[in-house]
Amino acid sequence: MARSVYVTGIGRGDGRQAVELGVMELLTRQVDRVGVFRPLTHRRTDHVVELLRGRYRLDLPAEQMYGMTYEEAIALLAERGPDELVGQLVDRFHQVEQQCQAVLVLGTDFAATNIPDELAVNARLANEFGALLLPVVGGHRESADTVVAEVRNAYRAYTDLGCNVLAMIANRVAGRDKQEVQRRLAARSDVPVYVIPDEPALSAPTVAQVVETTGAEVLLGDAAGLARDVRRFLFGGAMLPNFLGALTEGCMVITPGDRADLLIGSLAAHSAGSPPIAGVLLTMGQTPGQDVMRLASRLAPGTPVAVVPDGSFPTATGLSTLEGRLGTTSPRKAETALGLFELHVDTAELTSRIELSRSERVTPMMFEHTLLERARGTELREVVLPEGTEERVLRAAEVLLRRNVCHLTLLGHEDAVRRRVAELGLDLGLDGAQTARARARIIDPETSPLRDRFAERYAEIRSHKGMTVEAAQDVVTDVSYFGTLMVQEGLADGMVSGAVHSTAATVRPAFEIIRTSPGAMIVSSVFFMCLADRVLVYGDCAVNPDPDAEQLADIAIQSADTAARFGVEPRVALLSYSTGTSGSGADVDKVRKATELVRSLRPDLLVEGPIQYDAAVEPAVAATKLPGSQVAGRATVLIFPDLNTGNNTYKAVQRSAGAVAVGPVLQGLRKPVNDLSRGALVQDIVNTVAITAIQAQQAAAQQAAAAEATQQAEKEQQS
Structure with missing residues (x-):
């Protein structure tokens, strides 16, 4: 019989989709045939089910993943009673269970469902399915006292209804309250309790959602631009000099369509990377002339510009309650959600409580999941990426940072890197505060204070070939040599290059500077x-x-x-x-x-x-x-x-x-340097960086073991 996990909540706004995604990730690491089942749905297709189905390449027929709609459930409940409703849902669940090694069940969403005593319905379904229950309690805009009370009440309610509670999760808790909530709940709990802080990037709508909500017509922009997060809305009415000072990273400019100055100014600021905006929404149904639109398309290619028929006030009213959601159109949010889940949930503990035996088969997805999991380790490693303006490298960097895999150093002219990041609408947190999460930084080899130090070091290493410090000053500005020297000098743990450079350009500096390990020919x-x-x-x-x-x-x-x-x-x-x-x-x-x-x-x-x-x-x-x-x-x-x-x-x-x-x-090699195929895809780069981080962990462990052995030998000699 498949092992099943039933994720549910106690109300709306708990952000449990991030938890559902995180649990799915855990299940697919262990076994290769995982199913998804949503007993009740508002429509025949559901954005979370479709996300899981596409992301994890589930081959179950789509119709088998749904039980019935809420309308069908209400009618059946009124006509035949709760037992008939539950019986039919159990039958449909078993059709999925019989084909899978594990099943993730997505509970009801408490959103205008008209289901009486919805919590009890979820509890009964979990029991009838024989599933472990994972309740999620929302903490958005709630005090620490309220969150603690809600979690305890939810646990008591579900256990009183006979549920086998796997763990409790308090989600979207204010960052300042996380530690206190975690401490108080852990002190009095029979099951593990995990506290996940609120993450603005998850609740931020995408440009595509704004377009859908307002019924806007897209004039400019590509799919990547429409997937950008909108962190805030900025309504433009001021003169351009004052308006530019109000722009912030990730904002969406909303301005009347006849304000061509604000449109061009916003896109010019984005192109310069100061700051990168999400897009521009023009109101009152007015579209600038062709000359203005041609200039706009050249200033910031891919940046969305859309127009709505309404004025600014009704547009603002329609967007005031808009929140982001996970779905097939928001892959970047999925990476953020997974990174958040893995950072704040003890995934090893949760996996052991699910009691899944790891499959003997190792699928590509399982192997890739394992790479990312191992790369995080207990201490994040630093990997240098010399190709700091290459689109695939930057997109991979965003995935790595959102999944909290490792720290990254991007090499290149800082203005050029920032401009490219802005053009692509990426969020690498380059100006963010230092946190426990993975971060990125930019280093320009030509202007870095490290240049002189590296030139002296390289001249020393290659002195037998007649290298001088003066000549080395030019050599070390090459990003491949600079990155390799960072690794050699312990300023980075590994390097990945080759998306646009040849294998020789990547490997030659490693041969010259890092050299082969003692045991390798x-x-x-x-x-x-x-x-x-x-x-x-x-x-x-x-x-x-x-x-x-x-x-x-x-x-x-x-x-x-x-x-x-x-x-x-x-x-x-x-x-x-x-x-x-x-x-x-x-x-x-x-x-x-x-x-x-x-x-x-x-x-x-x-x-x-x-x-x-x-x-x-x-x-x-x-x-x-x-x-x-x-x-x-x-x-x-x-x-x-x-x-x-x-x-x-x-x-x-x-x-x-x-x-x-x-x-x-x-x-x-003595230290990890890895080459990419010039046809490498974003996921290939992500995997190679993860492998490099793992190699760095292993090298550090070997060095520590060698140092310990040396110390032990010295102690024995002294005694």
Whole structure:
């Protein structure tokens, strides 16, 4: 029977959609077949269900995820009574449960439902479904005393109705009250209680919501612009000089359509990044002339400009109560919600209380979730991104910050980076106060005080090549060299580059400055190939064109260690065009010699070679070609004989099998530097940065262990 979690509340405005998203994330980390069921809905499709369905690629038929509408429920309740209503909903729930390993149930929303004693209805459904109950109590604009009382009352009410309460969550609590509420509730509670502070970015509507609410016509702007958060509304009536001083980051300007000066001034300010606005809403149905609109489109491409027929006052009235919501059109809010949930909820504790056994299958989504979870660790790491004006890098940075994965340093001219951030309508918190959450900063290599220090250091490192401090002054302004020196000098924990730079431009500074680790012969790379039901490790597909036998053995050992560090049990297959002793020739002999070297150097590893790809991964073929092998048919680490074979194979598998290729991940360096494919997508960059943060954690742990061992040895000598 599937394990189910029923998320509900006690009233409106509790923001429980963020909790529902967070619980879904937990479930999908553990098992690969998770269902969603909303017993009662206002319409046949629901924005939260559709968000979960799309984000987590659920393959259940959409109609199975809904029980019935509130209108149908009221009619059935009046005609046949509560037992018939509950009975039908239980039957529909079981249709979902039978197909899944876990089910997330979304309780009623307490919004004009006309369901009598709605809390009791949720309690009964949770009990009939056999689900754990997770009540969410809203704390928006409530005092600490009120929040504490409401949480205790809700717990008492649900337990009195026989519910198995998983935990209690107080959501949208004022930041100043969080610690007090947490302390008071933890002191008197039989279940874990988590307190999540209010996050303005979640309650801020998007530009798209403003357009929908006002019935506006969009004149300019793209999909990314419409997804921007509107943090406040600014009504324009003043003269331009005074008006510009009132602009704030993320504001939406609302002004009569005949005020072309305010339209152009707002967009010019946005283009300059001081400050970046959400968009402009023109009132009274007036659209500026073509010349003005052409200038507006060039000033701030993508920034939304829309027009409404009403005047400013009715427009303001319609927007006064508008709040943001999670949905398929607001992916950035989803990242913010998940980051908030993971920061303030003990996800390990909550997962253990759900009592889900982790699936033996590892899907791409599960692997990616695990990367982000591990990257956060107990201490956020600092990763430097040299390509600070590249759109994909900046979009990935926003995801990483919203998910609280790591601190980021963006390299480039500060004005250029800020201008690009403004053009894209992103929120990187560049001017925000320091908090416990991940933050971003900008460093310009040309003007940074670090330039002189780095020039001296680089000249020292490359003195054997005749490098001088004067020449190094120019070298270190290159963002790849500057970022690598930040890592070398301990000012950053890792670096990720390559979205617009070549592999050589990324790797060469690392070879010169960071160099190979003591146990490695060469620097090599792997890709994590996330197939539908498992994760394989491919090496080397990006760095070494034609390794000899010794180098191939080194790549195999490094790749096995990398696989183990990321949770993939290493069973190593060194690939060739023949299997076992069936073939001969220089290429096969190289692989055979490399296999023997791996066995002698690392007898603890399971290794097979030479072996063909099909015999390495397919049990039926392995049974014929290499019966009795511990690796054949079960290989997880596949080592290609040369770069040509490896690079083409990974791309063929990626495209033809729909695999997610995470990498290349460099191995063999003293400190983590990773390269990106120039075709990398935003999610590829997010994954690679997460891997870099994990590598940094592991390097720090190894250094700490070595230091402790040294101290212990010194103590023993002294004694």
